[in-house]
Amino acid sequence: MDLEYGERYEAFRKEVRAFLEASKPEEPLAWKDRLAWLSLQIEHGYWARTIPKEYGGYGAEPDLLETVIMDEEFNRAGVARGMMAQGPSMLVPTLLAHGTEEQKRRWIGPTLRGDVMWCQGYSEPGAGSDLASLQTSATEDGDDFVINGQKIWTSTADKSQMIFVLVRTEPDAKKHAGISYILAPMDTPGIEVQPLRTMTGSLGENSFNQVFFSDVRVPKANVVGKRGEGWKIANTTLKHERSSLNANAEGTWLRLKRLMEKETANGVPALASPVYRDRLMRLQARALTMKHHGMRMLTCSLKNESPGVAGLVVKLQNCQLSFDMAALAIDVMGELGVLYEHSKYERELGFWQAYSMFSLGLIIGGGTAQIQKNIISERGLGLPREPKPAKA
Amino acid sequence: MDFGLSEDQLLLEETVRGFLADQVPITRVRELRDEEYPNDRALWQDLAELGVAGILVPEEHGGSALTLLDAALVSQSLGHAVTPAPFLASAVMAPVALRTLGGEETGAWLGAIAGGEAVFGVALTETFSIREGAGVALDGGVLRGKAMMALDALGADHILVAIGDDRLAMIRGDASGLQTNRLTTIDATRCTSELALDGVEPEAVFDGAADAISRMLDAGRIALAADSLGACESMIEQAVAYAQERKQFDRVIGSFQAVKHMCSEMIAELEPARSLLWYAAHSFDALPDEAPLMACHALAHTAEIGREIASVSTQVHGGIGWTDEQNLHFWFKRIGVARHLLGGPEFLRERAAELQGLALAS
Numbered sequence: 001m002d003l004e005y006g007e008r009y010e011a012f013r014k015e016v017r018a019f020l021e022a023s024k025p026e027e028p029l030a031w032k033d034r035l036a037w038l039s040l041q042i043e044h045g046y047w048a049r050t051i052p053k054e055y056g057g058y059g060a061e062p063d064l065l066e067t068v069i070m071d072e073e074f075n076r077a078g079v080a081r082g083m084m085a086q087g088p089s090m091l092v093p094t095l096l097a098h099g100t101e102e103q104k105r106r107w108i109g110p111t112l113r114g115d116v117m118w119c120q121g122y123s124e125p126g127a128g129s130d131l132a133s134l135q136t137s138a139t140e141d142g143d144d145f146v147i148n149g150q151k152i153w154t155s156t157a158d159k160s161q162m163i164f165v166l167v168r169t170e171p172d173a174k175k176h177a178g179i180s181y182i183l184a185p186m187d188t189p190g191i192e193v194q195p196l197r198t199m200t201g202s203l204g205e206n207s208f209n210q211v212f213f214s215d216v217r218v219p220k221a222n223v224v225g226k227r228g229e230g231w232k233i234a235n236t237t238l239k240h241e242r243s244s245l246n247a248n249a250e251g252t253w254l255r256l257k258r259l260m261e262k263e264t265a266n267g268v269p270a271l272a273s274p275v276y277r278d279r280l281m282r283l284q285a286r287a288l289t290m291k292h293h294g295m296r297m298l299t300c301s302l303k304n305e306s307p308g309v310a311g312l313v314v315k316l317q318n319c320q321l322s323f324d325m326a327a328l329a330i331d332v333m334g335e336l337g338v339l340y341e342h343s344k345y346e347r348e349l350g351f352w353q354a355y356s357m358f359s360l361g362l363i364i365g366g367g368t369a370q371i372q373k374n375i376i377s378e379r380g381l382g383l384p385r386e387p388k389p390a391k392a
Numbered sequence: 393m394d395f396g397l398s399e400d401q402l403l404l405e406e407t408v409r410g411f412l413a414d415q416v417p418i419t420r421v422r423e424l425r426d427e428e429y430p431n432d433r434a435l436w437q438d439l440a441e442l443g444v445a446g447i448l449v450p451e452e453h454g455g456s457a458l459t460l461l462d463a464a465l466v467s468q469s470l471g472h473a474v475t476p477a478p479f480l481a482s483a484v485m486a487p488v489a490l491r492t493l494g495g496e497e498t499g500a501w502l503g504a505i506a507g508g509e510a511v512f513g514v515a516l517t518e519t520f521s522i523r524e525g526a527g528v529a530l531d532g533g534v535l536r537g538k539a540m541m542a543l544d545a546l547g548a549d550h551i552l553v554a555i556g557d558d559r560l561a562m563i564r565g566d567a568s569g570l571q572t573n574r575l576t577t578i579d580a581t582r583c584t585s586e587l588a589l590d591g592v593e594p595e596a597v598f599d600g601a602a603d604a605i606s607r608m609l610d611a612g613r614i615a616l617a618a619d620s621l622g623a624c625e626s627m628i629e630q631a632v633a634y635a636q637e638r639k640q641f642d643r644v645i646g647s648f649q650a651v652k653h654m655c656s657e658m659i660a661e662l663e664p665a666r667s668l669l670w671y672a673a674h675s676f677d678a679l680p681d682e683a684p685l686m687a688c689h690a691l692a693h694t695a696e697i698g699r700e701i702a703s704v705s706t707q708v709h710g711g712i713g714w715t716d717e718q719n720l721h722f723w724f725k726r727i728g729v730a731r732h733l734l735g736g737p738e739f740l741r742e743r744a745a746e747l748q749g750l751a752l753a754s
Contacts, residue, residue: 001394001395001396001397001398001461001670001674001678002393002394003393003395003674003678004393005393006393010395039623065393066394102591137438157654162493180673184614185646196733215451239414265583268754271752271754272752272753272754273754274742274754277739277741277745277750277751277752278738278742279740280745280750281742281744282691282692282696282741283667283744284689284744285689285693285741285744287665288668288671288689288694288695289665289668289688290664292395292664292667292668292670292671293663293664293667293668294394295395295667295671296396296667296670298393299393299394299395299396300396302393302394309659309669310663310664310666311633311662313656313660313663314664316656316660317660317661317664338713350616353566358602360664370653372650373649373652373653373655373657374649374652374653375655376656376659377652377653377656378652380659381632381655381656381659382636383632383635383636383646383647383651383655384630384636384644384646384647385647386648386649387647388646
């Protein structure tokens with residue numbers, strides 16, 4: 001057990017802190033200023049730090065503790081580091097691992113600088129948990145593929161210039177072997193975006209959409225990796241998605257505690273109610289548990305060791321914890337806890353109701369809780385897969 | 393940055409677990425539950441030779457002066473094997489008290505702990521929960537009163553007894569005027585008793601012992617949480633193994649999602665709780681200001697997930713899990729009793745709130 005980061009890293013922390021003190025912009029930022037702020041972060045190596053220079057990054061060696069320190073310091077300063085979007089978090093790692101030289105040079109830099117926004121075309125109405133059964137087809141025609149089909153749960157499709165999409169290019173191959181990973185501009189004729197309103201209403205943090213493809217022509221050169229290897233390539237990306245679902249449970253708990261200190265009923269703060277207080281303490285234990293579990297996972301990564309089953313449970317536990325924290329916040333506000341959409345008397349701009357529903361979305365998205373439990377029991381505990389039903 | 397166990401700690405755990413698997417299999421535990429004193433002295437002597445008894449005793453008194461995290465790993469191993477042993481009182485709480493109190497006279501006791509020749513019990517319940525009119529008072533140099541749910545006191549050579557919440561007395565286990573009555577619980581592997589004191593002459597009285605009592609409770613809570621965590625670990629292992637061999641409807645039951653999900657939910661609680669426990673135990677030595685809060689949360693959280701794991705892992709076994717013969721109940725009961733020693737979850741959470749200044753008056 002050694003919880004110190006060491007001298008070199010503490011010096012790095014000071015650097016980051018000094019940079020933030022000198023350069024942190026005032027929120028909210030106009031889009032143009034946000035892009036300038038991203039570029040400034042790249043220039044100093046606090047965003048795109050380990051992306052090679054020739055692709056528009058800062059070109060440092062990967063160092064997990066530096067990443068942790070940057071995240072801690074940006075959190076502390078209350079500003080986002082880089083950009084939480086599917087381009088930087090999912091497409092860029094995929095291109096670095098599987099893209100051609102030309103693809104990397106063309107897309108990585110603009111994606112990191114926020115000049116090009118991406119959305120992800122994976123799920124389909126008929127292919128959710130069983131993603132590999134996807135049916136959107138891409139038929140060869142000269143130098144192009146012609147795409148037909150429908151995608152769903154496409155976050156930010158309405159704001160994106162590009163989509164990375166899974167399509168079936170080899171209709172006769174087995175289901176996992178017939179899929180390719182392809183890049184398409186969203187303004188290609190034949191692509192239609194329809195917003196999908198979710199339960200979070202106007203306060204939702206994500207804009208979900210359905211994307212329809214009708215005879216959409218995309219050059220074959222836009223395939224990432226080899227034809228028919230899209231499943232394997234997408235799995236690299238999904239891994240990035242799961243690891244990015246790392247909730248800041250302690251921060252949310254502190255916010256909940258502050259709410260309970262000031263929210264009163266009959267002149268008494270919620271914290272003075274033994275019933276609510278017990279629930280708050282129960283959640284603190286869970287938040288501390290996940291915080292220290294995160295430190296254990298970080299140590300495994302630093303040592304290049306697999307955390308085994310201990311790593312498989314993180315998403316399941318964190319998402320449920322977020323949902324349960326929101327539930328207590330809503331409960332302590334009593335009849336005012338249900339106010340929403342900027343109603344009079346609404347607390348914290350409706351944050352807790354939105355967070356509750358958003359957390360429910362996270363319990364389902366990125367692999368439902370039930371799929372997580374299958375994975376935990378099969379890969380983590382060695383229980384057998386459920387046998388396939390006999391064909392009738 | 394290294395949040396994990398060292399090579400030495402892994403070796404310690406492996407050694408203790410290997411010894412227990414070999415020397416105290418469940419058949420031996422079944423024999424011990426019928427004994428008057430479940431804390432078998434010969435077994436404790438063997439464990440002392442492994443270094444278990446003196447794990448927290450300073451080197452100058454013959455101990456190995458390891459950390460509470462090391463002790464927690466031993467405690468976890470004892471819980472995993474449901475071993476009856478006076479580890480909690482004699483190897484954790486008593487030496488922590490004696491170390492904190494310091495002074496010449498404590499040295500001999502620490503030496504006796506490390507050698508395993510003397511077993512120590514502790515009676516602290518009344519510092520946090522008074523029932524049945526219990527409480528011990530010092531009156532004209534002798535002790536009178538009653539202490540409930542004393543730990544490992546039955547058959548002990550010495551017992552540390554709280555007088556109010558800021559004094560400790562050391563008494564001999566065979567002192568005249570002392571009656572130690574076993575309080576039979578659901579768990580036959582842990583020894584709890586009532587002390588009835590009627591003019592007991594103490595060996596020593598320590599005034600201003602609030603800090604020692606507080607450190608004893610912190611260490612005890614963390615070690616007890618570790619014991620339960622080890623018991624939970626074993627119950628999950630047994631449930632998963634059973635699910636892989638038991639067949640119904642022509643399939644092993646572990647291939648049914650209903651059963652798989654039960655197992656996943658248990659391990660999803662256990663693994664993060666292990667991380668919490670490591671941190672709590674580490675804080676006791678390295679970050680003592682955090683230890684009281686972490687000890688409360690570690691024990692309360694383990695109690696909550698423990699109740700669920702004890703129940704669900706039994707359910708995975710179906711009817712056979714409910715029989716005496718299947719042995720699973722030894723773990724179920726060990727977890728059930730640990731939930732209520734040294735403060736139950738609701739008490740511990742209220743204490744956690746107090747420690748942070750959050751327990752506002754209603």
